Amino acid sequence: MKLRTLAMLIATTFAVAACAPQAPANQSATQDKTTAPTNDNKKAAETETAVADLPVIDAVMTHAPEAPPPVNRDHAARVKVKIEVQEKVMQLSDGVEYKFWTFGGQVPGQMIRVREGDIVDVEFANRTDSTVPHNIDFHAATGPGGGAEASFTAPGHVSNFSFKALQPGLYIYHCATAPVGMHIANGMYGLILVEPKEGLPKVDREYYVVQGDFYTKGKYGERGLQTFDMEKAIKEQPEYVVFNGKVGSIAGDNALKAKVGETVRLFVGNGGPNLVSSFHVIGEIFDNVHVEAGSLVNQNVQTTLVPAGGAAMIDFKIDVPGTYNLVDHSIFRTFNKGALGQIKAEGAENKNIYSGKITEGVYQVEGGAIQETPMSASETAKAAEGSPTAKNKEDRIRLGEIGYKNNCLACHGAEGKGVEGAFPPLANSDYLNADPKRGIHAVTRGLSGEITVNGKKYNSVMPALATLPDEYVANILTYVLNNFGNKGGEVTPADVSEYRKSK
Numbered sequence: 001m002k003l004r005t006l007a008m009l010i011a012t013t014f015a016v017a018a019c020a021p022q023a024p025a026n027q028s029a030t031q032d033k034t035t036a037p038t039n040d041n042k043k044a045a046e047t048e049t050a051v052a053d054l055p056v057i058d059a060v061m062t063h064a065p066e067a068p069p070p071v072n073r074d075h076a077a078r079v080k081v082k083i084e085v086q087e088k089v090m091q092l093s094d095g096v097e098y099k100f101w102t103f104g105g106q107v108p109g110q111m112i113r114v115r116e117g118d119i120v121d122v123e124f125a126n127r128t129d130s131t132v133p134h135n136i137d138f139h140a141a142t143g144p145g146g147g148a149e150a151s152f153t154a155p156g157h158v159s160n161f162s163f164k165a166l167q168p169g170l171y172i173y174h175c176a177t178a179p180v181g182m183h184i185a186n187g188m189y190g191l192i193l194v195e196p197k198e199g200l201p202k203v204d205r206e207y208y209v210v211q212g213d214f215y216t217k218g219k220y221g222e223r224g225l226q227t228f229d230m231e232k233a234i235k236e237q238p239e240y241v242v243f244n245g246k247v248g249s250i251a252g253d254n255a256l257k258a259k260v261g262e263t264v265r266l267f268v269g270n271g272g273p274n275l276v277s278s279f280h281v282i283g284e285i286f287d288n289v290h291v292e293a294g295s296l297v298n299q300n301v302q303t304t305l306v307p308a309g310g311a312a313m314i315d316f317k318i319d320v321p322g323t324y325n326l327v328d329h330s331i332f333r334t335f336n337k338g339a340l341g342q343i344k345a346e347g348a349e350n351k352n353i354y355s356g357k358i359t360e361g362v363y364q365v366e367g368g369a370i371q372e373t374p375m376s377a378s379e380t381a382k383a384a385e386g387s388p389t390a391k392n393k394e395d396r397i398r399l400g401e402i403g404y405k406n407n408c409l410a411c412h413g414a415e416g417k418g419v420e421g422a423f424p425p426l427a428n429s430d431y432l433n434a435d436p437k438r439g440i441h442a443v444t445r446g447l448s449g450e451i452t453v454n455g456k457k458y459n460s461v462m463p464a465l466a467t468l469p470d471e472y473v474a475n476i477l478t479y480v481l482n483n484f485g486n487k488g489g490e491v492t493p494a495d496v497s498e499y500r501k502s503k
Ligand SMILES: [Cu+2]
Pocket: 101, 133, 134, 135, 175, 176, 177, 183, 188
C-alpha cells in the first residue's frame, strides 16, 4: 500500500510539473471567462512562478464557527491541506445522537483559506475504523469530479492529489462517493475560500456557518441514537435543518459575538443535500453580498439564497446592540427543525437608529386609542364569551390543549421542548414546576431578562398575552402542568385573576 501511495504521489507530482509550463496558457483561458478587464490586468501583471519553486506551507484550517485569518501574501504558494475522514457518533440535538460521517471529526469540515493562484496539495486519509470508502469533490477545483476520482480512498488508506485554485470565491467541498446523497446527508461538506489576489476588504470579525438538512428515522426531537432515513431523504423531507451540524451550535451560550460599530463577515455555505437556504439575519440588512459567493457584489440585501452545494459571502455593520437571529427564512425550518443561529452584539444603544419599545398598551379597534391600562373586567368578560367554561380539571386540560396550540406552540413547540438558545422548554421545566405562578406571570405580563430552565440560560423576550381571558389562561397552564412530563396541578381562573390584581 505504501508503495502504491508513493507511486501515486510521484504521478501527481509529475502531473503538476507537466502542467507548469502550460500554466500561463491556462490562465489566459481563465481570463477569457472573466468579464472585468481590471481583473485581467492584475492577473497578467503577476508573473508565474514554476510550481516546483513555490514555497510550501501548511494550510491554516479552522473548525466552525471560526474562519482562518486572511492569507496576507503577495505571491502564490503550495498549500498543504490534510483531511482525515472520521465516522463518528455526535449530538444532532440535545439527547439526540447521530452517526455522522465527517471531514476531520466535525460538521462542517474545517474551513480552508488559500489565495487565487495557489496550488492546493491535498492529503486525504480515511481512518481504519471507517465502514465505507470516501472521497472529496472541491468545487474550487477545475478537473474531473473536482478531485473525487483522484481522492477515492478505502478505509485505512490515504490518497494525494493537487489542484490549482484558478478562480477566486467561496466554494463547497463535499464527499462524492456513491450513494452521494447519503454521504452528504451524513455531514460530509465544508468550505474553502479562494481569496482574490488583492484579498477581501478588511472587516472586524469573520465567521464560518454551513447549513445542512438531516434525515433521521425518528421525528424531530426523538431521543437516542438516530439512523439515516433514505426514504425521507429522497422525498426531501428532513427532520432537522441546522447550522454547523447541530441544533443550537451557534445559539445561546454558543452564539457568535460582535460589538456595536464592528463589521462582520459571514462565510455561509449550504451542504444540503436537498434544501436551498433563504439565509436571513433578523434585524440586519446585509451591506454587501457576494452573490452565490462569486465576484458579483450586491448591496443592501435582506435575504440571500444559498443553493445546496453553494455559498455566499455576506458582510454588515452592527449598528445597535442585541441578539440577531440567523435563520433560513423558509421559517418552519427555524422554529421547528433547528435552523437558528445567533449573533450577540454588545455596545451602546443608538435610539436614533432603533428606539426599542416606547409604550405598550391595549389596542382598541373602536376609538383607535392606545391605552396604558390593562383590560377592564367587562372587556375580559366579553373576550371570554364563546370560550366554554371548564367543568372540572379534566375538562380544563382538554380545553387548554386547544389554547396551547393556538397561543404557545409557535414558540415552545408541539411537545413543549422549545428551541435551544431561544425558547425555553415547558416540558419538564424546573422553572415552571417550582412555582406555577411563574406561568401566570409569563402569560399575562410577559417575561424578559435572564432565566435558567433545566440548567440552560435564556435571555430573551416573551411578549405578554395580556388579552387572554382568565379562564383561558388557567386552562392552558393546567394543560401544560399535566403534560410534557410536568408535575401536575391546576391553575384556576381565580388564581389568574388574583395574580393580575397583584403588583
Ligand atoms: Cu463519504
